[in-house]
Amino acid sequence: MKNNGLVSGLVLLTIGLVCGILLSVVNYFTAPKIKEVEDAIKYAALEEFYTLADYDISEVSGEGDFGTIFIFKEKGTETIDAIVYTVRAQGYSDSTKVEMLIAVNSDLTVQDYKVVSQQETTGFGADIVDNDFNVSVIDDLSGFDSVSGVTKTSNAIKTCFTLVGERIASDLGGGLNE
Amino acid sequence: MNNKDNFFKGIIKENPLFVSLLGMCPSLAVTTSFENALGMTMGVFFVLVLSNLLISLIMNNKKLAEMVKPVRIPVYIVVIATLVTIVEMVMHAFTPALYFSLGVFIPLIVVNCIILGRAEAFASDNKPVASLIDGAGMALGYGLAIMSISIFREFLGKGTLTIWGDLQLNLKFIFDFLKIEPIAMFVQPVGAFLTFGLILAAITAIANNHKNKLAKEVKNNG
Numbered sequence: 001m002k003n004n005g006l007v008s009g010l011v012l013l014t015i016g017l018v019c020g021i022l023l024s025v026v027n028y029f030t031a032p033k034i035k036e037v038e039d040a041i042k043y044a045a046l047e048e049f050y051t052l053a054d055y056d057i058s059e060v061s062g063e064g065d066f067g068t069i070f071i072f073k074e075k076g077t078e079t080i081d082a083i084v085y086t087v088r089a090q091g092y093s094d095s096t097k098v099e100m101l102i103a104v105n106s107d108l109t110v111q112d113y114k115v116v117s118q119q120e121t122t123g124f125g126a127d128i129v130d131n132d133f134n135v136s137v138i139d140d141l142s143g144f145d146s147v148s149g150v151t152k153t154s155n156a157i158k159t160c161f162t163l164v165g166e167r168i169a170s171d172l173g174g175g176l177n178e
Numbered sequence: 179m180n181n182k183d184n185f186f187k188g189i190i191k192e193n194p195l196f197v198s199l200l201g202m203c204p205s206l207a208v209t210t211s212f213e214n215a216l217g218m219t220m221g222v223f224f225v226l227v228l229s230n231l232l233i234s235l236i237m238n239n240k241k242l243a244e245m246v247k248p249v250r251i252p253v254y255i256v257v258i259a260t261l262v263t264i265v266e267m268v269m270h271a272f273t274p275a276l277y278f279s280l281g282v283f284i285p286l287i288v289v290n291c292i293i294l295g296r297a298e299a300f301a302s303d304n305k306p307v308a309s310l311i312d313g314a315g316m317a318l319g320y321g322l323a324i325m326s327i328s329i330f331r332e333f334l335g336k337g338t339l340t341i342w343g344d345l346q347l348n349l350k351f352i353f354d355f356l357k358i359e360p361i362a363m364f365v366q367p368v369g370a371f372l373t374f375g376l377i378l379a380a381i382t383a384i385a386n387n388h389k390n391k392l393a394k395e396v397k398n399n400g
Contacts, residue, residue: 008249011242015253019260026264033271041274 038116042101045114046070046084049103055081060176065089065163067099071176081106083171086116089159091152098156102164104138106172115157133157138165181311188315194292195323196381201292204283205324206370213340215328217276219321221269221284223314225261226293230301230313232257237302254297255288262287275343292320330373335364 046052055072062069067086074081084103091098103111113135133154134145144158179187194200208214233254237243246253266284269277277284287293296316301309332339337350337360353360363369 004245004248007245008247011245012249012252012256015236016256019256023260023263023267026267030267030271034267037271037274 041116042068042086045101045116046103048114049084049101049112050082062086065097069171069176079106080172082111083168083176085164087160087163089156089163091156098153098160100157100160102138102160104164104168108138108168110135110138110161113161133161135161138168141165181308184308184311185315188312188317188319189322190319192316193319193323194295194316195320196378198292200295201290201320202374204286204290205320205327206367206374208280208283209324209328209331209370209373210335210365211279211332211340212325212328213276213342214279215321215324216342217269217273217280218283218324219317221262221265221280221287222290222293222320223317224265225258225287226296226317226320227310227313228261229254229258229293230296230309231306233297233301234304234306234309238306250302251294251298254294258293258297259288292316327370327373327377330377331364331369334361334373335366335369336360336362 043052046057050072054075056075058071058073060069060071061067062085065088067088069086070084071080072082072084073079082103082105084101086099086101088097088099098115100113100115102113105111113133132145134143135141136143138161141158141161144161188194192198195202195205204218208218236246236253237250262285265287266277269280269284296313300312304312329339333349337348337353339347339349341347350360361369364373
């Protein structure tokens with residue numbers, strides 16, 4: 001009787017392990033495809049920001065809340081014309097963060113931005129991601145337009161801009177290790 | 179109960195959405211388009227059929243069932259969550275548009291009361307084949323319910339019917355003929371409740387009518 005709890009616990013642990021192995025197998029097959037899908041979305045967004053043929057583009061892996069950072073250099077030179085950040089922040093959904101691409105020119109003006117991944121509520125948070133949040137210069141968010149009723153998603157988007165604003169000067173000054 | 183009755187009970191007599199009123203939250207949220215409803219149906223079908231089968235297999239093994247019984251709810255959740263995660267990964271990889279459109283409601287299938295309800299109320303006490311058929315019937319009943327809501331909502335709200343991807347029927351000519359615009363309210367949350375209520379009222383009226391007819395027949399024959 002005393003060992004029943006332990007046996008049940010072990011059975012639960014075993015079932016959990018089997019499920020974990022099954023998930024890792026599925027992940028092995030789907031992860032490359034998911035990466036492809038996400039890259040396609042990102043490059044489609046980059047195309048909307050700049051004419052890609054005009055630049056030499058290099059990629060750097062970001063740390064923490066930053067994903068891939070795309071560095072746009074004038075063709076044939078080492079001058080950074082713009083940096084596009086993949087940046088994440090917590091929105092309403094607990095499982096997935098809001099992920100944005102934010103394109104900043106060398107004069108700190110914001111070229112454009114786009115939410116590339118989110119799992120916010122359909123009809124609420126998910127519908128505001130295409131909004132104009134009124135950010136034209138990365139180090140000045142005083143005019144940021146939050147959407148009332150969708151505070152958490154708005155805050156996540158504002159956090160993304162803030163994170164980029166905090167590092168852009170250093171990155172333009174050569175802080176990125178390519 | 180034979181297999182046919184077991185299958186069809188989930189579609190009509192014990193329809194999880196229109197009769198038991200289970201799993202309403204995601205149903206109302208994702209029925210803005212037929213494509214979303216179809217995607218949700220496929221996800222729920224996969225999870226419900228397999229979770230019923232696996233849980234029945236576990237609980238039909240006497241020795242295993244004895245050990246699992248004290249922790250059966252966590253076991254159900256682990257099995258269901260695994261299946262939902264598989265659905266989520268496969269959708270993300272192969273149908274990204276649908277994945278982004280359904281959003282948070284894919285992982286929320288884990289807490290859909292229909293799935294946990296069938297595991298506890300049916301699969302744990304029945305044979306694997308019967309549980310599989312029950313799961314298929316219930317998932318199909320749920321799917322038909324949300325697809326019917328989505329047809330009304332998308333047609334009335336947008337004047338279209340999105341079957342899958344770019345395959346879309348443009349039915350705006352009906353609105354043009356009637357010289358009115360699509361009623362955007364129907365793709366908003368309020369439209370979900372209104373459509374659901376109207377369909378439920380119609381089903382209740384038909385069911386009551388059927389019951390009255392049967393009662394009259396019994397009275398006349400008796």
